[in-house]
Amino acid sequence: MAEQGGIDAAALLDWYRDEARELPWRRSGVSAWQILMSEIMLQQTPVVRVEPIWREWVARWPVPSALAASSQAEVLRAWGKLGYPRRALRLHECARVLAEQHGDAVPADVELLLALPGIGAYTARAVACFAYGQRVPVVDTNVRRVVARAVHGREVGNPSARDLAETEALLPRSVSRAATFSAALMELGALVCTARTPDCSRCPLPRCSWVEKGRPAAETVRRTQKYEGTDRQARGRLLDVLRAATGPVERIRLDLAWTRDPGQRDRALDSLLVDGLIEQTADGLFALAGEGGV
Incomplete structure (x- = not known):
């Protein structure tokens, strides 16, 4: 019989026991x-x-x-x-x-x-x-997606204050089962109930409201931000220079690392300084945090 809220805990836990990935941080003895x-x-x-x-x-x-x-x-x-x-x-x-x-x-x-x-x-x-096996709701994007589909019959929306309470209501009452259930729910979203290509034929849940409703599309289409050409990429290029250096470097080396848009490069450099990831020395050189001698 399904546990509270429409997730069959027994079916999910059986699936997790057989299909869970062998991730090193899941092994016994990990602190x-x-x-x-x-x-x-x-x-x-x-x-x-x-x-x-x-x-x-x-x-x-x-x-x-x-x-x-x-x-x-x-x-x-x-x-x-x-x-x-x-x-x-x-x-x-x-x-x-x-x-x-x-x-x-x-x-x-x-x-x-x-x-x-x-x-x-x-x-x-x-x-x-x-780490401690407590009965607490653990809600990431994968969990929110599974709950939205299986329980509510819709695609996942924006994060809500209700997410924690709804997920907690799904947890088995047994503390030991609840901790494993949380891991299994997350794993199901990562491996089977994925965002773009869910493989419903592999889903262990005997019932899913989203499938029963014909797998309705999301009400709003989410746009994925491209990485190429973004400020994030520019920041990464600048950090690459400093990670590879053995000490502070001149500004010209950073300028050469991102030539496509000088304004964007300046913005990226300023943000790295503000975030405390890099620092500027008294003589105008740049270094990773803690290596500028300031």
């Missing part, structure tokens, strides 16, 4: 700190890009104090091309707080997790659930 790192890295970044970097970080910085002892520049270089490098600096600051205020351990309480630098609502609940 809460290492799971927290994986969650930060996985934000808007595919698993295939995250896995090798995560393995390197686990080997290099197995506990928060190890990461905290490294420089910002070291962390930014190790982050590589995972995207959104501000996450690397937030994780570095989070590690410092964990080392200094939490005995080098990641707290299990959601409210304490939310108080950490760079830890938002999703990450706090993901760590509480996946």
